[in-house]
Amino acid sequence: MIIDCHGHYTTAPEPHQLFREAQLEAYRSGKPLPEVPHISDDQIRESVEQNQLRLLRERDADMTVFSPRASAMAHHLGDRTVSEQWTMACNNLIKRVVDLYPDYFIGVCQLPQSPGVSIEHSIAELERTVNELGFVGCNLNPDPSGGHWTSDPLTDRSWYPFFEKMVELDVPAMIHVSGSCNHNFHATGAHYINADTTAFMQFLEGNLFKDFPDLRFIIPHGGGAVPYHWGRYRGLADMLKQPPLAEHVMKNVFFDTCVYHQPGIDLLFKVIDIDNILFGSEMVGAVRGIDPETGQYFDDTKRYVDALNLSTEDHYKVYEGNARRIYPRLNKALEARGK
Ligand SMILES: [Zn+2]
DSSP states (O other), X not given: OOXXXXXXXXXXXXXXXXXXXHHHHHHHTTOOOOOOOOXXXXXXXXXXXXXXXXXXXXXXXXXXXXXXXXXXXXXXSSOHHHHHHHHHHHHHHHHHHHXXXXXXXXXXXXXOOOTTSOGGGGHHHHHIIIIITOOOOEEEOSOTXXXXXXXXOTTSGGGHHHHHHHHHHTOOEEEOOOOOOSTTSOIIIIIXXXXXXXXXXXXXXXXXXXXXXXXOEEEOGGGTTTTTTHHHHHHHHHHTTOOOHHHHTTTTEEEEOOOXXXXXXXXXXXXXXXXXXXOOOOOSSSOOSBOTTTSSBTTOHHHHHHTTOOOHHHHHIIIIIHHHHHOHHXXXXXHHTXX
């Protein structure tokens, strides 16, 4: 099987986005929040079949681990109540897609984070989506302020109650920021990659995995700047008197293959252990165009991975085995269907 661990519902039907705009407008003007609109099965089918589903088939992949549009999570907008209503609407829509196309999609949730609000308030939505909707993981935003980094590092104890719940439910989190409201940081070009790199350095500096040996994170976009600067991070671990990265961080942290050119993928696989790499493309997402140098979509990452001519064993790990191991609930769902 070919499992893409990183896909977002960036093409959700228009009423969903219009609802969000109305919701934020109501919040700004102090009016009651609007009702979540009804979206028909046909609208959902239309939004997926010409986009994610078409590309999955064209690229010979089998399924996508699917979550709400990351840039639209916008935890920095509104307040806790606004974030909760928006998050539930987004997650429920993912569940609708999964129910229509159970062979192609499995859900990962957004969390109702909000700046200055304890992560404990996100536990209920994680439980609801995992236990009731059958989701297999979550997207955790290390910076709900949208580019101002007002919360504590991920290794701070304030995050611990949420991590305890992740371990109890046996689900991983993808570290994923959302839109940027700091005009120094372009959302997908700077804020995303900064956050990936920042999260890794936080794990390196802290001792989180001593307290949570079973906690698992996927750092997307190929691990941000980390693989390219692997020597720097190994050297920093040494200077900071931390154990080698293989023991200290890499039993718990995994990178996806959302790197949009061949030399980047080559470097990722050269530097990072095969057991720590999951196939991902983030389609339809941050970079949607066609590379004029190759004539192929930038985010068609399967082409770059295939060009590595991996051994059968490594091919299995990157495309399927690692995902089954890191998302045990995905594995169970597949096994239940005889896959
Ligand atoms: Zn993403």
